[in-house]
Amino acid sequence: xxxxxxxxxxxxxxxxxxxxxxxxxxxxxxxxxxxxxxxxxxxxxxxxxxxxxxxxxxxxxxxxxxxxxxxxxxxxxxxxxxxxxxxxxxxxxxxxxxxxxxxxxxxxxxxxxxxxxxxxxxxxxxxxxxxxxxxxxxxxxxxxxxxxxxxxxxxxxxxxxxxxxxxxxxxxxxxxxxxxxxxxxxxxxxxxxxxxxxxxxxxxxxxxxxxxxxxxxxxxxxxxxxxxxxxxxxxxxxxxxxxxxxxxxxxxxxxxxxxxxxxxxxxxxxxxxxxxxxxxxxxxxxxxxxxxxxxxxxxxxxxxxxxxxxxxxxxxxxxxxxxxxxxxxxxxxxxxxxxxxxxxxxxxxxxxxxxxxxxxxxxxxxxxxxxxxxxxxxxxxxxxxxxxxxxxxxxxxxxxxxxxxxxxxxxxxxxxxxxxxxxxxxxxxxxxxxxxxxxxxxxxxxxxxxxxxxxxxxxxxxxxxxxxxxxxxxxxxxxxxxxxxxxxxxxxxxxxxxxxxxxxxxxxxxxxxxxxxxxxxxxxxxxxxxxxxxxxxxxxxxxxxxxxxxxxxxxxxxxxxxxxxxxxxxxxxxxxxxxxxxxxxxxxxxxxxxxxxxxxxxxxxxxxxxxxxxxxxxxxxxxxxxxxxxxxxxxxxxxxxxxxxxxxxxxxxxxxxxxxxxxxxxxxxxxxxxxxxxxxxxxxxxxxxxxxxxxxxxxxxxxxxxxxxxxxxxxxxxxxxxx
Numbered sequence: 001x002x003x004x005x006x007x008x009x010x011x012x013x014x015x016x017x018x019x020x021x022x023x024x025x026x027x028x029x030x031x032x033x034x035x036x037x038x039x040x041x042x043x044x045x046x047x048x049x050x051x052x053x054x055x056x057x058x059x060x061x062x063x064x065x066x067x068x069x070x071x072x073x074x075x076x077x078x079x080x081x082x083x084x085x086x087x088x089x090x091x092x093x094x095x096x097x098x099x100x101x102x103x104x105x106x107x108x109x110x111x112x113x114x115x116x117x118x119x120x121x122x123x124x125x126x127x128x129x130x131x132x133x134x135x136x137x138x139x140x141x142x143x144x145x146x147x148x149x150x151x152x153x154x155x156x157x158x159x160x161x162x163x164x165x166x167x168x169x170x171x172x173x174x175x176x177x178x179x180x181x182x183x184x185x186x187x188x189x190x191x192x193x194x195x196x197x198x199x200x201x202x203x204x205x206x207x208x209x210x211x212x213x214x215x216x217x218x219x220x221x222x223x224x225x226x227x228x229x230x231x232x233x234x235x236x237x238x239x240x241x242x243x244x245x246x247x248x249x250x251x252x253x254x255x256x257x258x259x260x261x262x263x264x265x266x267x268x269x270x271x272x273x274x275x276x277x278x279x280x281x282x283x284x285x286x287x288x289x290x291x292x293x294x295x296x297x298x299x300x301x302x303x304x305x306x307x308x309x310x311x312x313x314x315x316x317x318x319x320x321x322x323x324x325x326x327x328x329x330x331x332x333x334x335x336x337x338x339x340x341x342x343x344x345x346x347x348x349x350x351x352x353x354x355x356x357x358x359x360x361x362x363x364x365x366x367x368x369x370x371x372x373x374x375x376x377x378x379x380x381x382x383x384x385x386x387x388x389x390x391x392x393x394x395x396x397x398x399x400x401x402x403x404x405x406x407x408x409x410x411x412x413x414x415x416x417x418x419x420x421x422x423x424x425x426x427x428x429x430x431x432x433x434x435x436x437x438x439x440x441x442x443x444x445x446x447x448x449x450x451x452x453x454x455x456x457x458x459x460x461x462x463x464x465x466x467x468x469x470x471x472x473x474x475x476x477x478x479x480x481x482x483x484x485x486x487x488x489x490x491x492x493x494x495x496x497x498x499x500x501x502x503x504x505x506x507x508x509x510x511x512x513x514x515x516x517x518x519x520x521x522x523x524x525x526x527x528x529x530x531x532x533x534x535x536x537x538x539x540x541x542x543x544x545x546x547x548x549x550x551x552x553x554x555x556x557x558x559x560x561x562x563x564x565x566x567x568x569x570x571x572x573x574x575x576x577x578x579x580x581x582x583x584x585x586x587x588x589x590x591x592x593x594x595x596x597x598x599x600x601x602x603x604x605x606x607x608x609x610x611x612x613x614x615x616x617x618x619x620x621x622x623x624x625x626x627x628x629x630x631x632x633x634x635x636x637x638x639x640x641x642x643x644x645x646x647x648x649x650x651x652x653x654x655x656x657x658x659x660x661x662x663x664x665x666x667x668x669x670x671x672x673x674x675x676x677x678x679x680x681x682x683x684x685x686x687x688x689x690x691x692x693x694x695x696x697x698x699x700x701x702x703x704x705x706x707x708x709x710x711x712x713x714x715x716x717x718x719x720x721x722x723x
Contacts, residue, residue, distance in 0.1 A: 023467050023468040023469060024468075024533060025468050025526060025529055025530040025533055026530070027530070027709060027712050027713055027716060028709070029468075029526070030526045030527060030530070030712070031708045031709040031712060032709055035464060035526075036461060036464060036465075036525075036526040037461070038439045038440055038458060038461060038521065039440075039456050039458055039460075039461070040432070040440055040442060040456060041055055041430070041442045041455050041456055042055065042056045042060065043055050043056030043060070043063070043092075043094075043095065044421050044430055045095075045096075045097070046421070046422065046423040046424045047065070047097075047101060047424070048100075048101055048424060049425075050068075050423045050424050050425025050426075050427050050428070051067065051068055051069065051423075051427075052065055052066060052067055052068060053065075053066055053068060053423065053428075053430070054066070054077065054095075054097075056092060056095070057079075059090070059091075060091050060092050061079060061080045061081060061090045061091060061092060062076055062077075062078060062079040062080070062081075062092075063076070063077045063078045063079075063092070063095055063104060063106075064076055064077065065077050068423060068427075068428040068444065068452070069428075069452065071444070071452075071453050071455075077104065077127055078095075078104055078106065078125050078127070080092065080106075080108070082130075083132055086123070086132050086134075087108055087123075088108075088109065089108045089109050091108065091110075092106060092107070092108060093107040093108060093109075093110040093118070093120055094106075094107045094120075095107070096145070096146065097146075098146040098150040099146065099148050099149065099150050100150055101127075102126070102127055102128065102150070103124055103125060103126055103127065103146070103150065103166075104124070104125040104127065105122060105123075105124060105125075105135075105144055105145070105146060105153065106122065106123045106124075106125055107120035107121065107122050107123075107144070108120060108121050108123070109121045109140065111140055113142075114190055114193050114194065114199075114669060115193065115194055115670070115700075116193050116197070116198065116199040117142065117187065117193055117199040118142070118199075119140035119141065119142055120140055120141070120142075121134070121135075121136075121140055122134075122135035122136065122141060122144040122153075122155065123135060124153065124166065133169075135153060135155065135164060136155070136157065136164075139157065139158075141155045141156065141157045141162075142155060142156040142157070142187060142199075143155055143156045143186065143187060143199065143200045143202070145200070145204065147163075147204050147208040148204055148205075148206050148207070148208045149207070149208040150166070151165065151166055151167060151208065152164060152165055152166060152208070152258075153166065154174075154186075154202065154204065154211060156185070156186040156187050156202075158178055158180070159178025159179060159180060159183060159184045159185055159187070160173060160174070160175045160176060160177075160178035160185050160186075161173075161174040161175050161185050161186040161202060161211065161213060161256075162174060163211075163258070172261075174211065174213075174256050174263070175213075175215070175263075181218065181219075181223065181238065181239065181240055182217070182218065182219045183215065183216070183217055183218075183219070184201075184215070184216040184218065185202075185213060185214075185215050185216075186200070186201050186202035186213045186214070187199060187200065187201050187202075187216075188201045188214065188216065189216050189218050189221070189240055189249050190239055190240060190241055190626075190669065191241070191242055191248070191249075191626045191627060191628050192216070192249075192251075192275075192277065192628070194626065194628075194629075194670060195626060195628035195629045195632075196275070196277040196278075196326060196628065197326075197328075198277075198278075201213060201214035201216070201279070202214070202279075203279050203280065203281060204281075205281050205285075205286065205288075205307065206281055206283075206285070207285055207286075208258070209257065209258055209259055209286070209307075210255050210256065210257055210258070210286070210288075210307050211255070211256045211258070212253065212254070212255050212256075212279050212281070212288050212307070213253075213254055213255075213256070213279075214251055214252070214253060214254075214276060214279065215251070215252050215253075215254055216249045216250075216251050217249060217250040217251075217252075218240040218249040220247050220249075220250070221240040221241070221242050221246070221247055221248065221249055222240070222241070222242070222243075222246060222247070223238045223239065223240055223241070224238070224239060224240075224241040224672065225237065225238045226666070226667050226669070226672075226673070227666070228667060228697055229666070229696045229697055230697070237667070239669065241626065241669075241672075242626060242627045243623065243624060243625065243626060243627065244622060244623055244624075244625060244626065244627055244630040244631055244634070244636070244637050244644070245623070245627070245631075245636055245637040245638055246627065248273070248275075248295075248627055251274075251275070251276045252265060252266070252276075253265070253266040253268065253276060253279065253288075253290055253305070254266065255288065255305075255307050255310070257307075264310045265310075266288075266290070266305050266310055266312055267310070267312065268290060268292060268303055268312050269301075269303070269312060269313070269314055270292055270294075270301070271294075273294070273295045274292045274293065274294060274295070275292065275293040275294075275295070275297070275628070276290060276291070276292050277291055277292075277293060277326055278290070278291040278326070278328075278330070280330060280332075282304065282332045282336070282339070282356070283332045283333065283334060283335070283336040284332075284336045284356065286306065286307040286308055287304055287305070287306060287307070288304070288305040288307055289302060289303065289304055289305075289315065289330070289332070289339075290302075290303040290304075290305060290312070291303075291326075291330070293324065293326070295627075295631065295636075296323070296631065296632075296635065296636070297323045297324055297628075297631070297632045298319065298320050298321065298322060298323050298324065299317070299318075299319050299320075299324075300317070300318045300319075300324045300326075300343075301314055301316070301317045301318075302314070302315045302316040302317075302330075302341075302358070303315060304356070314358070315354075315356070315357075315358040316341075316354060316358040318343055318345065320344075320345070322555045322558045323555070323558065323632045323633065324343070325344075325349075325513060327341075327342050327349070327374075329341060329342050329351070329373075329374035331374065331376060331377060333377055333379075334377075334379055336356070337355060337356060338353050338354065338355055338356070338361060339353070339354055339356070340352070340353050340354075340364065340374070340377070340384070341354070342371055342374065344550075344551045346363075346366070347368075347550050347551050347552060348367070348368060348369060348370050348550045348551065349370045349371050349372075349551075350363060350364070350365045350366055350367075350371055351363075351364035351365045351371055351374060351384065351386060352364060362405075364384055364401060364405075365386065365388070365401065367390065368550065369388060369389055369390040369393075369548075370388060370389045370393075370547070370548045370549075370550065371386050371387070371388050372387045372388055372389055372396060372548065373386060373387035373419075374386045374387075375387065375398070375420060375422055376422065376426075378400070378422075378426035378447075380425070380426065381402075381426065381447070382402050382403045382404070383400040383401065383402055383403070383407075383426075384400065384401050384402075384403070385398065385399070385400045385420070385422065385426075386398070386399055386400075386401075387399075387418070387419065387420075389548040391415070392519075393487060393515070393518075393542075393547070393548035393549050394475065394487055394515075394517060394518050394519045394548075395415060395416065395417070395518075395519055396416075396417040396418055396419070396518070396519075396520070397410050397412055397418055398410070398411050398412050398418050398419075398420050398431075399411065411429075411445075411449050412431065412433065412449075414433055414435075415435065415519060416433055416434055416435035416436075416438070416519045416520065417433070417434050417435070417518060417519055417520035417521075418431060418432070418433050419431070419432045419433075420432070426447055427446065427447050428444060428445065428446060428447065428452070429444075429445055429447065430442060430443070430444050430445075430455065431443050431444075431445055434520050434521040435519050435520070435521070436473040436475070436489065436518075436519050436520065436521070436522065437470075437472050437473055438458075438462070438521070439458040439461050439462065439521050440456070440458060440521060441454070441456065441457050441458065442454070442455040442456040442457075443455060468529070469494050469533070470529050471491060471492060471493070471494055471496075471529065471532055472491075473489050473490070473491050473522070473525070473528075474489060474490050474491070474492075475487070475488070475489050475517070475519070476488050476489065476490050478541055478571075478572040478575050478576075479571065479572075479575065480543065480544060480564075480567065480568040480571050480572075481567040481568060481570070481571040482567075484544060484568070486541050486542060486543060486544075486568060486572060487517040487541075487542045488517055488539060488540060488541040488542070488572065489517050489539070489540050490537065490538070490539045491528050491529070491532050491537065491538040491539075492532065492537055493532045493533065493534075493535050493536065493537065494532065494533060496581075497581070498580060498581050499580070499581070500581060501581065501582065501583040502535060502536065502537045502581055502582060502583060503535070503536050503537070503583050503586035503587070503588070503723050504536070504537045504538075504539055504573075504576055504582055504583075504586070504587045504588070505531060505536050505537070505538050505539070505588045505589070505590060505719065505723065506538075506539050506540065506541065506569065506572070506573060506576075506587065506588065506589045506590070507524070507528075507538065507539070507540045507589075507590050507591065507595070508540065508541065508543075508569055508589060508590070508591040508595045508598045508599065508602075509591060509592070509593070509594055509595040509598070510542075510543050510545065510546065510565045510569065510591070510594060510595060510598045511545070511546075511565075511593075511594035511595075512545050512546075512547075512554060512557060512561075512632075512633050513545075513546065513547040513554055514546055514547060514594070515542055515546050515547050515548060516540045516541075516542060516546075517540055517541065517542040517546075527712060527716075530716075531716075531719070534720070536719070536723070537581075537582065539572075539576060541568065541569060541572045543564065543565040543568035543569055543572075544556050544557060544564045544565065544568055545557035545564060545565050557633065558633060558634075558635075559634060559635055559640055559643045560634075560643050560646075560647060561622060561630075561633050561634045561643070561647055562597065562598070562601055562647035562648075563646070563647050565598060566598065566601050566602055566605055566606070566647075569589070569598060569602055569606070570602060570605065570606040570609055573587050573589075573602075573606065573609045573610065574609060577609065585611060586611055586723050587609060587610055587611055588610060588611055588612035588613060588614075588719065588722075588723040589602050589603070589610055589612075589613045589614070590613070590614040590616075590715070591614075591615065591616070591618075592616040592617055593616070593617050593618070593619070593670075593671060593700065594619065595616075596615040596616045596617050596618030596619070596663075596671075597615070597618045597619040597620065597649065599613045599614065599615040599618065600613070600615045600618045600620055600649035600656075600660075600662075600679065601647065601649050601652065603615075603656050603657070603658055603660055604649060604652035604653065604655040604656045604657075605652060605655065607655055607656065607657035607658060608657075610658055611658050611659065611722070611723060612658055612659040612660070612661075612718070612719065612722040612723040613658065613659070613660050613661070614660075614661045614663065614715050614718060614719075615660065615661070615662055615663070616663040616664070616702070616711075617663065617664050617665065617668055617670075617671045617676075617700055617702070618649065618662070618664075618671065618675060618676065618679070619648075619671050619675055620648060620649040620650045620675040620676065620678060620679035621644075621648045621649075621650045621651075621675060621678060621679075622634060622637070622644045622647070622648050623637055623644055623648070624672060624674055624675050624678075625671065649679055650678055650679050650682045651682075653679065653682035653683045653685070653686050653688060654682075654686040654688070656683060656686070656688050656690075657688075659690075659691075659718075659722035659723070660683075660688075660690040660691065661690070661691045661692070661693070661714075661715065661718045662676055662679070662680070662690060662691070662692045662693070663692075663693045663694075663695075663702070663711065663714070663715075664676040664694055664695070665694075665695045665697075665698030665699050665700065665701075665702045666694055666695065666696050666697060666698065667696075667697045667698060667699050668698070668699050668700045669699055669700065670699070670700040671700060673694075676692075680692065691718065693711070693714050695707060695711070
């Protein structure tokens with residue numbers, strides 16, 4: 001009887017996934033009800049003993065201790081609801097332990113600044129006494145962190161660094177020159193945060209004697225201002241934003257000695273205008289490492305600094321013809337004698353080991369494939385763990401390789417995208433696995449790969465997918481304008497018929513190193529499925545310049561951002577138009593940010609192919625975007641005028657043809673609303689009709705409240721009417 005029921009259940013799932021379902025996906029299902037929301041495990045931290053980990057509760061209001069092996073004996077270490085007189089908000093933003101795991105640092109009342117940075121109220125919680133102490137009772141602060149010896153907590157407040165002494169509650173101000181839009185200590189400016197991907201610009205030394213930090217003088221950087229609507233007279237938000245070719249902040253390295261309470265400025269051996277995107281203490285006492293990049297970002301230097309004397313020397317210098325991408329994989333091994341980092345000097349990103357004099361000791365990985373993440377070094381078993389795209393640029397697998405190279409093994413058997421979180425002793429790991437058609441499955445394993453238990457399987461979501469008749473995302477190959485094979489995926493309508501003509505929506509991003517075509521769960525999958533139910537074919541193509549296919553494939557776009565990407569997307573659309581089941585007169589494109597830029601450009605340069613386009617938060621003039629990103633991929637505008645101007649949509653507005661919807665948030669601090677405004681002026685001058693939607697006070701993500709439902713309703717209606 002059970003077997004018969006299982007057969008019926010399987011048949012129901014097969015028919016449902018084939019489109020034989022009465023359930024229709026709605027935008028309310030996606031953006032209001034959370035019908036297709038993916039569950040996961042959040043806030044995972046391995047504990048010192050390697051036998052336990054902590055996580056946040058489902059409501060994010062508690063920190064829970066869990067046994068790796070059994071999953072039993074779960075202990076609630078902290079719960080906000082136990083202290084209603086202290087905590088107004090019942091939601092934990094972040095938490096961290098001190099070194100001996102006797103105290104927690106809890107942040108609540110999250111207030112975003114930019115993409116990574118935020119202010120919050122921080123509290124120190126003594127686990128044994130169950131006592132809560134506010135870190136700063138008067139105001140929200142940034143970047144609070146325990147010292148390694150657990151005696152102090154450092155944080156940033158109003159652009160200055162402070163140290164709170166846990167023993168007596170005294171507060172020491174480390175810097176005093178911090179001032180908004182002028183000097184920042186211990187945190188990066190906007191462009192460093194956005195394009196170098198970090199928000200904390202200070203670090204404790206392992207012996208807790210020193211704090212190394214960046215001081216950013218942004219007084220010479222021009223300000224950008226945005227009106228913030230809501231009051232009778234709108235407020236004005238002003239911040240420093242260096243546009244391509246303009247002046248950057250001046251950044252310097254400093255080390256504060258908690259012993260003598262003195263700060264010294266570190267002189268680095270550099271020649272050109274320099275970025276300082278990373279600070280990191282080595283495993284040698286009092287030795288700091290500093291990474292610098294020249295402005296064109298084709299010369300990367302790793303320095304080592306003696307914190308006591310302030311003397312610096314060059315540890316490693318890597319030069320390349322076009323540009324370096326920065327990765328967070330610099331790792332100093334526990335013995336203090338070696339470090340590991342990745343680069344692509346052989347044409348693909350791989351891991352290398354060096355001694356502390358910068359002498360190459362060995363290439364850890366090699367081959368015509370990319371290392372995509374580095375998980376660290378298991379000292380006990382002499383293994384390096386990493387993630388790579390070895391099986392395919394669309395796949396992500398986790399491997400280990402021994403230090404002598406005698407063993408190398410993939411630890412996950414499944415195709416798809418696998419990520420792992422190791423325990424501190426590398427005895428266990430928590431694995432997240434997804435595919436293009438399956439939401440995340442979170443499992444716990446021993447180091448040899450043995451499954452201990454399933455933490456989250458999303459079976460409820462899979463059932464919903466069956467009930468609503470989701471169809472499979474399929475991988476295909478298309479060809480670029482020069483004959484290059486391009487990875488792509490396609491979603492066809494339920495009850496698909498080869499003899500019927502269908503409209504096509506192409507989704508694009510396309511920027512340097514990005515990928516939309518991976519065997520991974522897609523956050524927009526529910527919307528693609530809804531469009532498929534409405535009779536649309538949805539396609540995405542990774543053009544030249546995208547990631548996981550080596551340096552040359554990615555860097556072909558250097559100096560001509562948009563040119564080859566657009567040619568490839570247009571070529572792919574032309575191939576799709578030739579398919580018997582595609583309506584060649586109904587091919588559209590949708591993209592956000594770089595994808596919005598691509599859509600705007602394709603609606604002009606591919607006007608004979610694309611009928612409709614939705615460009616959300618598009619760059620329309622590369623001269624309007626920031627220094628670090630734009631110059632990395634396009635050089636300086638003073639030296640590459642043609643590369644900037646020939647591939648900017650504002651200079652092709654007169655060629656735009658078709659149905660265009662422009663969308664932008666008026667408070668977009670990343671891709672400024674200025675881009676859309678100037679593009680609109682050009683379209684109007686050329687007498688080109690278009691539609692437009694502006695979201696007041698919304699940033700680059702355009703979210704919050706009912707915004708996403710409204711936005712996707714607008715975009716869906718536009719497609720139904722114009723494609």
